[in-house]
Amino acid sequence: MVKLYGTSKSRSARCLWALEELGVKYEHEPVAVTDAKSADHLKRNPIGHIPVLEDNGVMICESLAINLYLAEKYGKGSLWPASVEDHGHAYQWSFFAMTELEPHLMTLLRHKLFLPAEQRSEQAVKEATEALKAPLGVLDAVLGKHENLLGSAFTIADLNVASVLSFANYVKFDFSATPKLQAWLQKSLGREANAKVRGLK
Numbered sequence: 001m002v003k004l005y006g007t008s009k010s011r012s013a014r015c016l017w018a019l020e021e022l023g024v025k026y027e028h029e030p031v032a033v034t035d036a037k038s039a040d041h042l043k044r045n046p047i048g049h050i051p052v053l054e055d056n057g058v059m060i061c062e063s064l065a066i067n068l069y070l071a072e073k074y075g076k077g078s079l080w081p082a083s084v085e086d087h088g089h090a091y092q093w094s095f096f097a098m099t100e101l102e103p104h105l106m107t108l109l110r111h112k113l114f115l116p117a118e119q120r121s122e123q124a125v126k127e128a129t130e131a132l133k134a135p136l137g138v139l140d141a142v143l144g145k146h147e148n149l150l151g152s153a154f155t156i157a158d159l160n161v162a163s164v165l166s167f168a169n170y171v172k173f174d175f176s177a178t179p180k181l182q183a184w185l186q187k188s189l190g191r192e193a194n195a196k197v198r199g200l201k
């Protein structure tokens with residue numbers, strides 16, 4: 001049995017997207033963000049975060065690690081690239097998304113949406129926007145060479161990076177300086193499997 005714990009209104013959406021892309025039969029328990037530290041959920045993930053994947057008794061946490069695992073196990077010939085070298089690239093872009101993009105995107109979300117108005121900082125927004133320029137430029141250059149991050153095929157590398165970058169849409173981030181990336185992002189996020197996730201709890 002494959003089961004994903006975590007509401008689609010959270011980082012769990014990344015894993016639901018991968019499951020939908022892969023066509024894996026799965027159960028979904030939409031644990032709310034506010035229940036992530038409940039006794040039941042702490043048994044699944046002692047850090048108290050969603051998402052968590054359960055696959056025949058094996059528990060895995062960390063959204064992008066879950067996706068790499070799912071792609072390798074269920075996505076040969078689709079999301080999981082064929083060569084060991086491209087497995088390296090899939091890890092590279094996933095870690096890049098987590099370390100070079102997500103922290104700055106979270107700063108933008110906090111200071112433009114989540115924090116009460118009096119705690120928001122224009123300076124923090126400015127710094128995060130500036131810090132994103134280099135990594136977004138790197139992605140734009142790669143996507144100027146081929147349609148997707150590893151070549152012509154859409155792989156787990158694309159799904160992981162696009163799902164992290166989807167945070168930018170909540171703050172209407174201006175991608176006009178990186179047009180290749182902008183076009184790839186909208187195309188990736190527009191995939192049918194991702195659209196389906198938005199309708200889930």
Ligand SMILES: N[C@@H](CCC(=O)N[C@@H](CS)C(=O)NCC(=O)O)C(=O)O
Pocket residue numbers: 010011012033034036037048049050051061062063064
């Ligand atoms: N790096 C983790 C972060 C997971 C995370 O922070 N999830 C949030 C929801 S998007 C959460 O569970 N928050 C509950 C809490 O912090 O109590 C991942 O990508 O899976």
